[in-house]
Amino acid sequence: MTTTTTTRPDPARSAVARRARWDRRLYWVATHSLGLGLGILFMLPIVFVLLTAVMESDQAMTSSLWPEEWHFENFVRVFEQAPLHLYLINSLTYSGLATLGIMLSAIPAAYALAKLRWRGQTLFFLLTIAAMMLPPQVVVVPLYDLWVRLGFTGTLAPLIVPYFLFDAFSIFLLRQFFLTIPKEYLEAARIDGCNQFQVVTRVVLPMAKPGIVATGMFCFLFTWNDYFGPLLFTGENRESWTLSLALASFRGMHHVEWNLTMAATALVMAPVIILFIFAQKSFVRGITFTGVKG
Numbered sequence: 001m002t003t004t005t006t007t008r009p010d011p012a013r014s015a016v017a018r019r020a021r022w023d024r025r026l027y028w029v030a031t032h033s034l035g036l037g038l039g040i041l042f043m044l045p046i047v048f049v050l051l052t053a054v055m056e057s058d059q060a061m062t063s064s065l066w067p068e069e070w071h072f073e074n075f076v077r078v079f080e081q082a083p084l085h086l087y088l089i090n091s092l093t094y095s096g097l098a099t100l101g102i103m104l105s106a107i108p109a110a111y112a113l114a115k116l117r118w119r120g121q122t123l124f125f126l127l128t129i130a131a132m133m134l135p136p137q138v139v140v141v142p143l144y145d146l147w148v149r150l151g152f153t154g155t156l157a158p159l160i161v162p163y164f165l166f167d168a169f170s171i172f173l174l175r176q177f178f179l180t181i182p183k184e185y186l187e188a189a190r191i192d193g194c195n196q197f198q199v200v201t202r203v204v205l206p207m208a209k210p211g212i213v214a215t216g217m218f219c220f221l222f223t224w225n226d227y228f229g230p231l232l233f234t235g236e237n238r239e240s241w242t243l244s245l246a247l248a249s250f251r252g253m254h255h256v257e258w259n260l261t262m263a264a265t266a267l268v269m270a271p272v273i274i275l276f277i278f279a280q281k282s283f284v285r286g287i288t289f290t291g292v293k294g
Helices: 011-053 074-081 084-115 121-133 136-150 157-164 168-178 183-191 196-207 209-225 228-234 243-250 258-289
Strands: none
Touching: 011 258, 074 084, 074 258, 084 121, 084 157, 084 168, 084 196, 084 209, 084 243, 121 168, 136 157, 136 228, 157 228, 168 209, 183 196, 196 209, 209 243, 209 258, 228 243, 243 258
């Protein structure tokens, strides 16, 4: 005859395990309370924009914060109010080409400042720092006069071309990241027969991917949200407007349809939020390592 023995769980041990799990949860909440509070605080404007975007026009911007009726068709109506598809293409063109220009101009300059030794290097770096501290408004008038003489006002060229020539902040940020790459890797590549171009493309760029992603995201976000530049250089030609400038078209002289304005704002915010969600790890890592070595 076989006897089956059933082991009953110890009530005291189960209570201790539950208490330990509860303590771990309380500890997590305590250690992350500041971050949770700031996260909720930063999310409130986004929630407000989304709720207002699905309200009726009469309810928007009143004391009622919750929609009485949900009007998701507002996201379709904004395309009837203005050619957002055209403005979207202009914004993507501006941000995409500007980011490409930053990569082509800033990477060689940052590598030369970080890993090469040449006469005038310190002076050029000091000029780069000085350019970072120079207010953009100082050069607005001569730049506008230059582009007027060249006949490019009303187009995206005055916004894009300068990024293919020089951007002090991007050069400084990439230079700081390149300094964290050990020189032994570069010397080993040269011993293996790599020339300067191969050292950059095969060694430096793969190792500097987080810094490059961070720099590219800075440029993309800045140009995507840029309002002053498009207003100055493309304001006279509606076909060259970007999304940030087009948001002003939702405002009338006597009446503002805030629900449509918020719907358009939500559509403008969506691409950069999605971009940051997918690239946040590389972005944070790139920002973290740029200040390790100077």
